[in-house]
Amino acid sequence: MNSTAPRTLYEKIWAAHVVEDRDDGTSLVYIDRHLVHEVTSPQAFEALRLTGRKVRRPDLTLAVPDHNLPTTARRDASGARVPIADLESAAQLAALEANAPSFGIRYIGDADAEQGIVHVVGPEQGFSLPGATIVCGDSHTACHGGLGALAFGIGTSEVEHVLATQTLLLKRSKTMEVRIEGALLPGVSAKDLVLHITGVLGAAGGTGHVIEYTGQAIRDLSIEGRLTVSNMAIEHGARAGLIAPDDKTFAYLKGRPYAPKGEEWDKAVAWWRSLATDAGAKYDKTIVINAADIAPSVTWGTSPEDVLPITGLVPAPESFADPSKQAAARASLEYMGLQPGQPLSSVEIQNVFIGSCTNSRIEDLRAAAAVLRGRAKAAGVKWAIVVPGSGLVKRQAEEEGLDQVFVAAGFEWREPGCSACLGMNPDKVPAGERCASTSNRNFVGRQGPGARTHLVSPAMAAAAAVTGRLTDVRELV
Amino acid sequence: MEPVSTISGRAIPFGRKNIDTDVIISAEWLKTISRDGLGKGAFAVLRQDPDNLFDSAEFKGSPILIAGDNFGCGSSREHAAWAILDLGIKAVIAPSFSDIFSGNAFKNGIVTVVLPQEAIDRLMDVAQTDAVHIDLEAQTVTTPFQDRYSFEIDAFRKHCLLNGLDEVGLTMARGDAISAYEAKASAERPFLVHPA
Numbered sequence: 001m002n003s004t005a006p007r008t009l010y011e012k013i014w015a016a017h018v019v020e021d022r023d024d025g026t027s028l029v030y031i032d033r034h035l036v037h038e039v040t041s042p043q044a045f046e047a048l049r050l051t052g053r054k055v056r057r058p059d060l061t062l063a064v065p066d067h068n069l070p071t072t073a074r075r076d077a078s079g080a081r082v083p084i085a086d087l088e089s090a091a092q093l094a095a096l097e098a099n100a101p102s103f104g105i106r107y108i109g110d111a112d113a114e115q116g117i118v119h120v121v122g123p124e125q126g127f128s129l130p131g132a133t134i135v136c137g138d139s140h141t142a143c144h145g146g147l148g149a150l151a152f153g154i155g156t157s158e159v160e161h162v163l164a165t166q167t168l169l170l171k172r173s174k175t176m177e178v179r180i181e182g183a184l185l186p187g188v189s190a191k192d193l194v195l196h197i198t199g200v201l202g203a204a205g206g207t208g209h210v211i212e213y214t215g216q217a218i219r220d221l222s223i224e225g226r227l228t229v230s231n232m233a234i235e236h237g238a239r240a241g242l243i244a245p246d247d248k249t250f251a252y253l254k255g256r257p258y259a260p261k262g263e264e265w266d267k268a269v270a271w272w273r274s275l276a277t278d279a280g281a282k283y284d285k286t287i288v289i290n291a292a293d294i295a296p297s298v299t300w301g302t303s304p305e306d307v308l309p310i311t312g313l314v315p316a317p318e319s320f321a322d323p324s325k326q327a328a329a330r331a332s333l334e335y336m337g338l339q340p341g342q343p344l345s346s347v348e349i350q351n352v353f354i355g356s357c358t359n360s361r362i363e364d365l366r367a368a369a370a371v372l373r374g375r376a377k378a379a380g381v382k383w384a385i386v387v388p389g390s391g392l393v394k395r396q397a398e399e400e401g402l403d404q405v406f407v408a409a410g411f412e413w414r415e416p417g418c419s420a421c422l423g424m425n426p427d428k429v430p431a432g433e434r435c436a437s438t439s440n441r442n443f444v445g446r447q448g449p450g451a452r453t454h455l456v457s458p459a460m461a462a463a464a465a466v467t468g469r470l471t472d473v474r475e476l477v
Numbered sequence: 478m479e480p481v482s483t484i485s486g487r488a489i490p491f492g493r494k495n496i497d498t499d500v501i502i503s504a505e506w507l508k509t510i511s512r513d514g515l516g517k518g519a520f521a522v523l524r525q526d527p528d529n530l531f532d533s534a535e536f537k538g539s540p541i542l543i544a545g546d547n548f549g550c551g552s553s554r555e556h557a558a559w560a561i562l563d564l565g566i567k568a569v570i571a572p573s574f575s576d577i578f579s580g581n582a583f584k585n586g587i588v589t590v591v592l593p594q595e596a597i598d599r600l601m602d603v604a605q606t607d608a609v610h611i612d613l614e615a616q617t618v619t620t621p622f623q624d625r626y627s628f629e630i631d632a633f634r635k636h637c638l639l640n641g642l643d644e645v646g647l648t649m650a651r652g653d654a655i656s657a658y659e660a661k662a663s664a665e666r667p668f669l670v671h672p673a
Contacts, residue, residue: 139552
């Protein structure tokens with residue numbers, strides 16, 4: 001490609017990271033940051049050990065436990081570790097705790113203030129930076145694209161490849177622009193926006209593409225909101241999402257522990273500013289969405305593409321043109337226990353989960369607390385928990401008194417981790433019960449066997465807790 | 478990794494679209510620190526049905542799976558590939574795959590074959606009674622009834638699969654090129670190559 005031709009943000013980051021192009025159309029691409037957690041790394045470390053290989057750049061690698069960790073107290077009053085009842089979880093966590101120092105990797109421990117969900121920790125520590133290539137053995141790595149990093153999830157063999165070589169063999173992706181024109185309406189959040197995008201594109205709509213989110217509604221979002229949007233790029237099939245870094249991004253990162261300092265900082269900002277997509281650059285595909293069309297949204301089925309405004313009705317399977325989608329919708333409605341034509345705002349919920357790498361940052365907690373202040377959860381809501389994304393988010397929320405708001409409303413205030421986003425730790429939704437959840441996946445069994453998940457924003461989750469049913473938060477504010 | 482050239486045998490006519498990796502292997506199975514033994518948990522939600530294809534006398538242990546659009550979407554868990562492999566499946570044929578799943582499958586020697594929906598529909602029919610044959614060298618899927626479908630595969634992946642090559646070892650042999658990149662990037666963008 002002619003170096004003076006207009007280029008997209010993705011093309012600029014890609015070009016800056018190619019170690020070498022190969023004859024077969026793949027490229028060896030340098031990886032700037034590697035985040036490691038306990039679930040997808042043990043087999044990679046084992047392979048290194050068996051082959052006598054080392055970690056090439058332990059200084060570019062950061063390990064933190066999150067998926068398996070119970071969200072209850074991790075140390076007792078005497079400071080001793082509280083044993084983890086699930087022995088397999090305990091073994092997996094112990095493996096990371098041992099592997100990190102034995103390979104010289106920075107490790108944040110289970111009871112450290114900085115511990116949290118890997119995708120909350122990376123940006124918060126300034127480890128994730130604009131223009132960087134970032135990988136992690138977790139599909140929601142797309143999250144870091146909210147800072148303007150090219151970030152994507154990888155499998156365990158690729159984790160091993162990055163540990164050993166600090167590179168990956170990749171094929172250049174196609175580019176897609178998803179442009180959100182105009183401003184979001186009051187009561188509509190970043191989560192509603194990304195749920196709406198997923199509904200428009202479908203669960204496979206972004207396959208093979210890296211999506212750049214552009215337009216006024218994206219520019220208007222805070223960094224937390226941008227991380228929420230990019231986090232769910234994978235739910236519409238894109239390997240990665242990108243949002244161009246700007247002054248908000250730089251203000252968010254400045255002074256964070258691993259962010260550049262002094263002269264390096266100025267140099268970094270100058271380079272980051274140069275990354276924005278050039279005027280006249282071409283995307284392979286462009287989708288335009290009008291922000292004014294987006295309402296507070298909720299999922300009704302078992303794919304994140306099954307999205308409707310809260311004011312909508314449960315769809316009839318026959319309403320879909322595609323026969324395989326009709327069959328999928330029929331199976332979804334049976335699993336979800338819903339009837340076609342039923343108003344979504346009539347669906348009663350028994351559980352509320354506020355947390356996950358999508359929605360567990362300070363703004364998310366503030367938005368939920370704003371709805372809950374002076375209110376309490378409905379009698380029909382049996383279990384409501386708030387799980388901050390990191391120990392630092394938890395501390396800040398406590399300084400702002402948000403924990404008191406949640407506890408007064410009948411929520412449990414937990415320790416950071418992935419929690420009820422996935423059924424790997426003790427936080428699960430009972431079979432047959434519904435959960436208004438701020439997480440990212442409503443797959444069959446995701447929150448526990450037989451659990452029924454409705455994906456919503458933090459404010460909508462809080463509203464559902466108050467009324468005991470899926471609720472348009474605009475009625476409560 | 479074992480070299481792969483042809484895969485022949487009964488193909489499980491599964492056909493469902495948007496099968497996510499939570500369905501292929503649910504989170505409770507991700508606590509293992511080994512790659513083995515995950516077949517027991519593969520498709521566990523579907524296998525609660527006593528009439529499921531995976532445990533039927535006819536299809537149990539079949540080397541090929543025929544699936545619908547967007548197979549392997551969702552989580553990046555490579556456990557999904559390990560679980561499928563442990564069931565005895567060595568190739569998956571579908572109209573499309575999630576990017577992460579097809580990468581994970583490849584790294585474990587599973588061939589992912591992309592064919593148009595019409596071809597899938599035909600193979601689903603054939604699979605009810607007869608075997609399906611995949612030839613990686615020729616890039617074809619054939620049946621005993623003269624059906625012949627060509628598929629595309631990335632040249633590097635094909636080369637690695639046919640020769641059973643270890644990608645980590647191949648890249649480590651490019652260590653000098655990686656060092657040269659690091660030296661250049663250190664000068665241009667030290668803030669990326671050397672965290673504060």
